[in-house]
């Protein structure tokens with residue numbers, strides 16, 4: 001099937017896979033040149049040259065390919081006029097396009113652009129990037145349709161596989177996940193929680209402790225934490241605090257749920273990813289692996305913590 005005839009959701013994902021790979025190589029280039037150009041956007045919130053360049057590459061490439069689609073990136077408006085030509089990626093991943101599009105998205109056309117929003121986090125785990133925890137760094141491209149996170153890409157620029165560097169994982173609800181082999185963690189009496197490394201606070205600690213974990217992993221990035229759920233390394237990802245934004249969770253939520261896991265706020269509700277959605281995930285992030293009862297985890301989060309977060 002010619003690319004232009006494929007359903008829009010499939011084409012955005014196929015383009016996203018290629019552009020995320022390019023963004024990953026830009027992130028590695030900035031690090032190897034050693035001039036990170038760190039800016040403190042606000043307290044505990046950094047931006048580097050890699051965040052800026054990766055975003056320019058992704059937004060420029062996707063805007064060129066899909067001029068009618070709303071794209072929202074973490075780093076705000078990017079100058080798309082003066083970017084190096086090698087940052088413009090016009091390819092779509094041919095392997096991915098061999099998959100059949102789930103029926104639900106077959107009739108969605110580019111003209112119905114109002115219902116589709118692409119959420120871009122050009123570099124998730126910026127604090128970890130600046131501190132040398134490079135494995136935690138990911139590029140996130142999420143697609144929402146009618147406000148629901150349905151598809152996404154998590155690219156790990158520093159994942160090592162023999163001589164190869166980098167890998168790209170995709171997911172689409174109704175189709176599944178690809179680019180890696182998911183591992184479903186067992187429920188054998190252990191309960192491993194993954195949580196923030198760089199944004200830990202009292203509220204996050206209280207929620208984590210309430211689950212009585214047998215092990216706590218503290219790593220950077222929403223993308224990396226969700227990968228830990230998908231690779232059998234943790235049962236739950238707990239961040240009972242505001243801080244994460246829609247571009248942090250859109251792709252991870254879609255990929256996790258395409259495999260049977262769940263990602264919600266502390267009340268157990270899904271976030272909305274429409275164009276007008278507020279960026280902040282005010283009610284935190286609770287995500288669970290496929291083999292875990294999500295509602296049970298939500299029930300264990302202390303009521304006083306939920307009241308403090310919702311104001312009710």
Ligand SMILES: Nc1ncnc2c1ncn2[C@@H]1O[C@H](COP(=O)(O)OS(=O)(=O)O)[C@@H](OP(=O)(O)O)[C@H]1O
Pocket residue numbers: 043044045046074121123124125126127195196197198199219220221222225238239242243244245248285
């Ligand atoms: N308090 C606060 N202030 C500003 N930004 C915050 C905060 N908490 C989380 N975040 C953003 O969420 C992304 C993941 O961060 P973490 O790994 O620390 O936390 S989390 O557990 O996934 O929320 C990470 O995204 P990137 O900016 O893309 O690296 C954080 O910036």
Ligand SMILES: [Mg+2]
Pocket residue numbers: 045046047074126
């Ligand atoms: Mg950031």
Ligand SMILES: [Mg+2]
Pocket residue numbers: 121123124125221222247248
């Ligand atoms: Mg992020």
Ligand SMILES: [Mg+2]
Pocket residue numbers: 051074121122123124125126
């Ligand atoms: Mg980021």
